[in-house]
Amino acid sequence: IAKVVVHVASERELQQTGSPHSEVSIFLQYVDVDSAKRALELFDGRWFAGRQVNAQLYDPDAYRVLTSADTMVYMP
Numbered sequence: 001i002a003k004v005v006v007h008v009a010s011e012r013e014l015q016q017t018g019s020p021h022s023e024v025s026i027f028l029q030y031v032d033v034d035s036a037k038r039a040l041e042l043f044d045g046r047w048f049a050g051r052q053v054n055a056q057l058y059d060p061d062a063y064r065v066l067t068s069a070d071t072m073v074y075m076p
Contacts, residue, residue, distance in 0.1 A: 003029040027063060 009023035017023065030036040036057065044055035 001028050001035075002031050003027075005029075027058065 005027040007025040040055050043053050046053045
């Protein structure tokens, strides 16, 4: 893993989605495509803390927009 970014949804984002739960997205940047694909196979559909993990490859341009928000927590 090259980088981990945790995004905690703001109150405004929660209102837009209508979700009663706090929404957390965790982005993992891998050093190569094969590692990312293996992680996708490993994590997608698993359960963590009573919630099912939805793992997916993410569009890099959408990621750049999202990570510019002030709700990001960077974990080097």
